[in-house]
Amino acid sequence: MRVSDDRYSRDRQRIDLALRFIHHEARTRTIRTWTGLTDDRIRKLYRSYVADDAAGHITRHRGKSPQQITFFVRTPLMRQEASVLASVFYLLGVMPALQVADAVPHIAGMQRGEALCDAFETYRMLVPNPRISFEHAVFLVTALARGDELRASLCGDCRGLIVVDRFGAGQRHCLSCEQSRQGRLPLG
Numbered sequence: 001m002r003v004s005d006d007r008y009s010r011d012r013q014r015i016d017l018a019l020r021f022i023h024h025e026a027r028t029r030t031i032r033t034w035t036g037l038t039d040d041r042i043r044k045l046y047r048s049y050v051a052d053d054a055a056g057h058i059t060r061h062r063g064k065s066p067q068q069i070t071f072f073v074r075t076p077l078m079r080q081e082a083s084v085l086a087s088v089f090y091l092l093g094v095m096p097a098l099q100v101a102d103a104v105p106h107i108a109g110m111q112r113g114e115a116l117c118d119a120f121e122t123y124r125m126l127v128p129n130p131r132i133s134f135e136h137a138v139f140l141v142t143a144l145a146r147g148d149e150l151r152a153s154l155c156g157d158c159r160g161l162i163v164v165d166r167f168g169a170g171q172r173h174c175l176s177c178e179q180s181r182q183g184r185l186p187l188g
Protein backbone atom coordinates (compact mmCIF):
# COMPACT_ATOMS: atom_id res chain seq x y z
CA MET A 1 0.00 0.00 0.00
CA ARG A 2 1.37 3.42 -0.91
CA VAL A 3 1.77 6.05 1.80
CA SER A 4 -0.99 8.23 0.35
CA ASP A 5 -3.41 5.27 0.20
CA ASP A 6 -2.60 4.41 3.77
CA ARG A 7 -3.22 7.97 4.88
CA TYR A 8 -6.46 8.06 2.91
CA SER A 9 -7.74 4.88 4.49
CA ARG A 10 -6.86 6.09 8.00
CA ASP A 11 -8.71 9.31 7.28
CA ARG A 12 -11.69 7.35 5.97
CA GLN A 13 -11.69 5.29 9.21
CA ARG A 14 -11.72 8.47 11.28
CA ILE A 15 -14.67 9.83 9.33
CA ASP A 16 -16.57 6.55 9.61
CA LEU A 17 -16.01 6.51 13.37
CA ALA A 18 -17.04 10.17 13.69
CA LEU A 19 -20.25 9.39 11.78
CA ARG A 20 -21.02 6.54 14.18
CA PHE A 21 -20.46 8.91 17.11
CA ILE A 22 -22.72 11.52 15.47
CA HIS A 23 -25.38 8.88 14.89
CA HIS A 24 -25.26 8.14 18.63
CA GLU A 25 -25.58 11.87 19.38
CA ALA A 26 -22.12 12.34 20.85
CA ARG A 27 -20.91 15.84 21.61
CA THR A 28 -18.32 17.53 19.38
CA ARG A 29 -15.71 17.43 22.09
CA THR A 30 -16.17 13.67 22.57
CA ILE A 31 -15.86 13.09 18.81
CA ARG A 32 -12.71 15.20 18.66
CA THR A 33 -11.14 13.34 21.58
CA TRP A 34 -11.81 9.88 20.16
CA THR A 35 -11.24 10.46 16.42
CA GLY A 36 -8.64 13.23 16.39
CA LEU A 37 -10.64 15.16 13.78
CA THR A 38 -10.76 18.95 14.05
CA ASP A 39 -13.91 20.76 15.21
CA ASP A 40 -14.28 22.23 11.74
CA ARG A 41 -14.35 18.83 10.05
CA ILE A 42 -16.72 17.50 12.70
CA ARG A 43 -19.08 20.43 12.08
CA LYS A 44 -19.05 19.70 8.35
CA LEU A 45 -19.77 16.03 9.00
CA TYR A 46 -22.65 17.03 11.29
CA ARG A 47 -24.11 19.24 8.59
CA SER A 48 -23.96 16.58 5.90
CA TYR A 49 -25.28 13.95 8.31
CA VAL A 50 -28.22 16.11 9.39
CA ALA A 51 -28.99 16.93 5.73
CA ASP A 52 -29.23 13.17 5.04
CA ASP A 53 -31.25 12.55 8.18
CA ALA A 54 -34.62 13.19 6.56
CA ALA A 55 -36.59 11.89 9.55
CA GLY A 56 -34.76 14.34 11.83
CA HIS A 57 -33.69 11.76 14.39
CA ILE A 58 -30.44 13.42 15.33
CA THR A 59 -30.34 15.85 18.22
CA ARG A 60 -27.20 17.84 18.71
CA HIS A 61 -26.29 18.06 22.36
CA ARG A 62 -24.44 21.01 23.73
CA GLY A 63 -22.90 21.86 27.05
CA LYS A 64 -21.01 19.62 29.39
CA SER A 65 -20.71 15.88 29.10
CA PRO A 66 -22.08 13.78 32.01
CA GLN A 67 -19.93 13.80 35.13
CA GLN A 68 -22.04 12.27 37.90
CA ILE A 69 -21.41 8.62 38.69
CA THR A 70 -24.61 8.51 40.77
CA PHE A 71 -26.47 8.25 37.46
CA PHE A 72 -25.33 4.62 37.20
CA VAL A 73 -26.05 3.54 40.78
CA ARG A 74 -29.05 5.61 41.87
CA THR A 75 -31.59 2.78 41.45
CA PRO A 76 -31.30 -1.03 41.27
CA LEU A 77 -32.52 -0.88 37.67
CA MET A 78 -29.86 1.64 36.64
CA ARG A 79 -27.22 -0.46 38.37
CA GLN A 80 -28.41 -3.43 36.35
CA GLU A 81 -28.25 -1.50 33.06
CA ALA A 82 -24.80 -0.15 33.88
CA SER A 83 -23.73 -3.72 34.67
CA VAL A 84 -24.97 -5.02 31.32
CA LEU A 85 -23.14 -2.25 29.48
CA ALA A 86 -19.96 -2.74 31.52
CA SER A 87 -20.04 -6.49 30.82
CA VAL A 88 -20.16 -5.80 27.07
CA PHE A 89 -17.30 -3.29 27.47
CA TYR A 90 -15.14 -6.01 29.01
CA LEU A 91 -16.18 -8.64 26.45
CA LEU A 92 -15.39 -6.42 23.47
CA GLY A 93 -12.07 -5.11 24.79
CA VAL A 94 -13.17 -1.53 25.46
CA MET A 95 -11.73 -1.54 28.98
CA PRO A 96 -7.99 -1.11 29.51
CA ALA A 97 -6.23 -3.94 31.33
CA LEU A 98 -5.13 -1.68 34.19
CA GLN A 99 -6.71 1.23 36.00
CA VAL A 100 -5.47 4.63 34.85
CA ALA A 101 -5.89 7.86 36.81
CA ASP A 102 -5.85 10.11 33.74
CA ALA A 103 -8.20 7.85 31.80
CA VAL A 104 -9.37 9.92 28.82
CA PRO A 105 -6.10 10.44 26.90
CA HIS A 106 -5.08 6.90 27.74
CA ILE A 107 -8.16 5.14 26.42
CA ALA A 108 -9.54 7.43 23.70
CA GLY A 109 -8.52 6.27 20.23
CA MET A 110 -9.69 4.78 16.98
CA GLN A 111 -9.63 1.08 17.80
CA ARG A 112 -11.22 1.42 21.21
CA GLY A 113 -13.68 3.94 19.76
CA GLU A 114 -14.91 1.35 17.29
CA ALA A 115 -15.21 -1.25 20.06
CA LEU A 116 -17.07 1.33 22.15
CA CYS A 117 -19.64 1.83 19.36
CA ASP A 118 -20.00 -1.95 18.96
CA ALA A 119 -20.54 -2.27 22.72
CA PHE A 120 -23.09 0.53 22.88
CA GLU A 121 -25.02 -0.91 19.92
CA THR A 122 -24.97 -4.37 21.55
CA TYR A 123 -26.22 -2.94 24.86
CA ARG A 124 -29.12 -1.25 23.03
CA MET A 125 -30.08 -4.59 21.52
CA LEU A 126 -29.86 -6.43 24.85
CA VAL A 127 -31.83 -4.01 27.03
CA PRO A 128 -35.55 -3.44 26.22
CA ASN A 129 -35.80 0.29 27.08
CA PRO A 130 -32.19 1.44 27.28
CA ARG A 131 -31.68 4.52 29.46
CA ILE A 132 -27.95 5.04 29.09
CA SER A 133 -27.07 7.54 26.36
CA PHE A 134 -23.88 7.28 24.32
CA GLU A 135 -22.34 10.18 26.25
CA HIS A 136 -23.11 8.36 29.49
CA ALA A 137 -21.59 5.19 28.01
CA VAL A 138 -18.37 7.12 27.27
CA PHE A 139 -18.44 8.44 30.83
CA LEU A 140 -18.96 4.91 32.19
CA VAL A 141 -15.87 3.64 30.33
CA THR A 142 -13.72 6.47 31.70
CA ALA A 143 -15.12 6.18 35.25
CA LEU A 144 -14.48 2.41 35.31
CA ALA A 145 -11.01 2.90 33.81
CA ARG A 146 -10.20 5.42 36.55
CA GLY A 147 -11.74 3.19 39.20
CA ASP A 148 -11.71 5.92 41.83
CA GLU A 149 -15.51 6.21 42.13
CA LEU A 150 -17.04 3.32 40.20
CA ARG A 151 -15.81 -0.23 40.09
CA ALA A 152 -16.69 -3.45 38.35
CA SER A 153 -17.22 -6.20 40.90
CA LEU A 154 -18.79 -9.67 41.01
CA CYS A 155 -22.20 -10.58 42.42
CA GLY A 156 -21.72 -12.48 45.67
CA ASP A 157 -24.21 -15.17 44.56
CA CYS A 158 -24.05 -15.68 40.78
CA ARG A 159 -20.60 -14.12 40.11
CA GLY A 160 -22.09 -11.98 37.35
CA LEU A 161 -20.41 -8.61 36.76
CA ILE A 162 -21.92 -5.68 38.68
CA VAL A 163 -21.07 -1.99 38.76
CA VAL A 164 -20.68 -0.61 42.27
CA ASP A 165 -20.09 2.78 43.81
CA ARG A 166 -16.71 2.43 45.47
CA PHE A 167 -17.91 4.14 48.62
CA GLY A 168 -21.46 2.77 48.62
CA ALA A 169 -22.38 0.10 51.12
CA GLY A 170 -24.57 -2.92 50.60
CA GLN A 171 -24.08 -3.42 46.87
CA ARG A 172 -22.92 -6.99 46.81
CA HIS A 173 -25.47 -8.62 44.54
CA CYS A 174 -26.96 -8.20 41.09
CA LEU A 175 -30.59 -7.20 40.78
CA SER A 176 -31.99 -10.67 40.17
CA CYS A 177 -30.05 -12.24 43.06
CA GLU A 178 -31.09 -9.33 45.28
CA GLN A 179 -34.73 -9.89 44.35
CA SER A 180 -34.59 -13.62 45.01
CA ARG A 181 -32.89 -12.94 48.35
CA GLN A 182 -35.68 -10.54 49.30
CA GLY A 183 -38.22 -13.12 48.13
CA ARG A 184 -36.59 -15.65 50.42
CA LEU A 185 -36.54 -13.39 53.47
CA PRO A 186 -40.08 -14.07 54.82
CA LEU A 187 -39.33 -17.80 54.68
CA GLY A 188 -36.34 -17.31 56.89
Ligand SMILES: [Zn+2]
Nearest residue numbers: 155158174177
Ligand atom coordinates in the same frame (compact mmCIF):
# COMPACT_ATOMS: atom_id res chain seq x y z
ZN1 LIG B 1 -26.30 -12.35 40.95
